[in-house]
Amino acid sequence: MSLLEVKNLSVEFHTQEGITRAVNGASFTVNPGQTVGLVGESGSGKSVSAFSVMGLIPNPPGKIVSGEILFNGKDILKMNEAQMRKLRGNDISMIFQEPMTSLNPVFKVGEQIAESLILHKGMNAKEALEKAIELMDQVGIPNPKSRALAYPHELSGGQKQRIMIAMAIACDPKLLICDEPTTALDVTIQKQVLDLIFGLQQEYNMGVLFITHDLAVIADIADEVVVMYKSNIVERNSVKSIFNSPSHPYSKGLLACRPGLESNPKRLLTVSDFMDKEGNELKVSDERKKPFTKTYDYSGDKNPILLEVKNLKTYFPVKAGFFRRTIGHIKAVDDVSFQLRKGRTLGLVGESGCGKTTLGRTILRLVEPTEGSVYYQGQDVTGLEAKELQALRSKMQIIFQDPYSSLNPRMTIEQIIVEPMKIHKVGVSDNERVDLAKQLMEKVGLLTSHLSRYPHQFSGGQRQRIAIARALALKPEFIICDESVSALDVSVQAQVLNLLLDLQDEFDLTYIFISHDLSVVNFISDEVGVMYQGKIVEHAVASEVYNNPQMGYTRNLLSAIPKGIPKS
């Protein structure tokens, strides 16, 4: 008998805007000791399916309209709330995506773990706390005894997720549901957390339902993969079959769109290469699939130097004490120097807090540097007066990470794209500027008729295209892409990366591409700089960094990348 058997599950959401079917007739099973990956892009219904198993679909607006969810043969949809509560946190437990907000901020973490034990195992407070400390030790928290008394905000993101895991396994659950538990974490932390989860799985022979948008994350740990697309399950198969011979065009696209470390086609394949809008399979030409080897000769490069950064430092003061004196500095950017030639892409990689974003913003003087210089075509940007700087801004642009906050929600797309032209007096009339905006919309692959819409009417990928159109409006030579594809689903990410490369070819653009994702940086960059604690610790041609890393830190980063090779 399966541990979990979901049969023909359909879930609807009834809102003012109408009824949406989030899950449509989904069926899958999880056996004891088995790991099932539930894969799909945001809005595909994968999380809703998982929440249904926990009985945590908010009702209203959610409603399970049909199907059965059998846990150990019993339909949990027929259970009452009291019976459900006995299962939750006891036989079935769950880890969430956001470790930052998923813990109660005003209770000590030890108490929060102990709470489940008191509830389900009938322990008293003292026993439960002892057991909680034991669990914290098991999930790899150093000094568990003292850390048990810490509040969530005193722990790092990775440690918080470990606490969540300790909480989830506290009562020896039979089924563990993981909802994108590593998406918010750095790649090295992701690896540790994944190793932890699957070590525990082996130990306790749990069934694991692992939800992710990134197939590569679960390649070497899942036994079976369920692919969801637009509320439907489109493919269900063993992990090997999915990776080696996917049958549904969406699965094929999903597998192909993630840039690899070894080789990639000139432009990444996307889901739309495999499937048209109606869901019919398309034939992908061999030309499109052909691996492309980048040839970039660092020392023999004849292109002129566009940007030179010399001993750049950006420090933020730390204040403390009774009189709030400055007692030290956070060295966000600490003595960074490099040169970048025209038409090339420098990839900057590093984990959160390494200073890569501050570096990008300091180069553009969105943040003022503490020391050092930035030469753009021989001119020192750090010494420019406001007026000269304003003129230079038309040549240097930036595309931000979060497509939700980088567009003014109260302006139309037309106003957003036309604004930089107005500031820099590009075009003689408003009509001419609107015509230019239309051309830009076509360039970034959007409809010109959408110019009169507002940002909230677009998806994340579309918004990022709008941000690109705005950046291009001034015909810049140099663009900083600050984690510009990190917030996007992998399939959308591939499209935006392709677009950036096409635009680079067409307009001879120079990029600094900032990302925490090494495979993305590898795909798009000519040279790569690895940042750690405000410094560039390794800087070389992309292939060199990946094939022959010099620093231990770089090697750690590389080995933490999910390889996307299914487990045997």
Add this chain to the structure above:
Amino acid sequence: MKKESLWGEALKKIVKDKISLFSLIVVLVYTIIAILVSLGVIVGDWHQTVGPNYAPPSSDFIFGTDFLGRDVFKKVIYGVQVAMSVGFISSMISIPIGVVLGATAGYFGGVVDEIIVWFYTTFSSIPTIMLLISISFILEKGITSVYIALGLTTWVHLCRLVRGEVIKHKNRDYVQAVTAIGGGHARKLFRHIIPNVFHVVIINASLQFQVAIKSEVILSYLGLGVQEQPSWGKMINDAKQELTSGYWWQLAFATLAMFLIVLAFNILGDALRDALDPKLKGKES
């Protein structure tokens, strides 16, 4: 999907809901009455004796008459103008002060911020009722003092709100993006940040109206309010003597008139908050 600004969507949402639509209509009707009274088109003759003293409501005088035989209906209608003007003019005083100071403090930060924060902390430290009493007591008694007193006490709350919102927005990427395309302070503040925080002003104004209308009653009771005109506050106040003799109608109808508009502003405030707060907009769940 139609092209629709956040403001347009908000209005549509309010109109779609029956209760908030009703509130909107009440506010509009009261506004029209207030304008007509100000222009002298209607109830200019409220002060004339039209019947016996204390005539109860009847077909002649639907709201009855007061101790001088004046038509209570006309007084209630006249009160609409007083109440709405108190709300409107005090908002017109407090909104510019609150928005300018709040936005300046939030946007520029540093010493400017510290001075403005000190300034509003000072004002908010004097309990509103004491400040209200002091100002209207010191200025000449009358409706102008009520306007000024309410205007000068209510800007503080708005200033704090606007400052908080501006600080939140000035670090958003869309404002950084304006810096990156070469936009200056004025463009960032007026074209980008203020339109994005203005919903706070609108929501606050709808709440301020009802605070102002209620405060007028208290000030009238204290003898610090409207002097030569009828107002709901004065009518309710008159009931102190009238109720024991069974003359309930001034109290009842003034209360009813006030209840309707304050209720409407309360509901509208809530509906505006739900509709205008872009917090939940755009993020797919």
Add this chain to the structure above:
Amino acid sequence: MQILQYTLRRLLYLLPVIFGVSFVIFILFNVVLGDPTPILLGKNATLKQIEELRHQLGLDRSWLMQYLDVVKSAFTFDFGISWSTKQKISDIIISRAYPSLTLTLPAFVISTTFSILISLFVAYYRGRGIDTFVRVLCIALMSISSLVYILFFQWFFAFHLEWFEISGYEPGFPDFLAYTTLPGIIWIVLSIGPDVRFFRTVMLDEIYQDYVRTARAKGLREVTILLKHVLRNALVPIITYVVIQIPFLILGALLLESFFGIPGLGGVILEAINSSDFPVIKAFAILTSIVYIVFNLITDVLYAVVDPRIKLH
């Protein structure tokens, strides 16, 4: 130790605010108000009498000295003498505070407790009929002038039904209850609307947080989640809201006291307004501001105790 340092630094921050408050009051009462002597002495006063009085009141001194007088009174609570009763204002305040507190304190405690219980109840049944009903009732209750409640309740329960005394006061427990119960009930009715509305919003803000989802995933009962996880987080805004009301308890319930003839501080203010007793109103403005500032400080410190995220340095 940390909390002590934090408190000390907050105390230091109070000084500029006290100077500011004194300045506003100085501007209002010493500069804008102008010369009050004609009001005091009547039209037939001689020039000499006016001179003398001005000197007596310190009005012939420089603006700076007059301002410093205001600042000084904020620290010493020496507000001078009432013009109408000729008593020391600080003595008046002390003697009249007791009746005020016998009315407001019990009413405040009961209404706050009630409101928190009701809001917990409606938060549990959020989105259902009873929640909507309470929400609408709160808005409706808030939409009627406080004066109307007082007029109607006094007329109906005291005059018509004769359940309570219409007016008056006797000190000493339980004698005052006969006089303070009805105004106390009115106070509760007046506060319950805005209180429940605020507490409900605060709790609903918390209920949709991720940590509540975690608590549900643990298998906790909805009631436990509400009483333990949600309430503890909601406590931070609730504390601010509640503590900041305390200064107004001391101020007394202005209208209630005047209607029910309770000889409290509210009555002192009313008498002062009616007799143009400027020093008394000025004293109240300063005193209530100082009390407000002090309670603001208490809120900040309590905040730091309740919410571990607030850094003390």
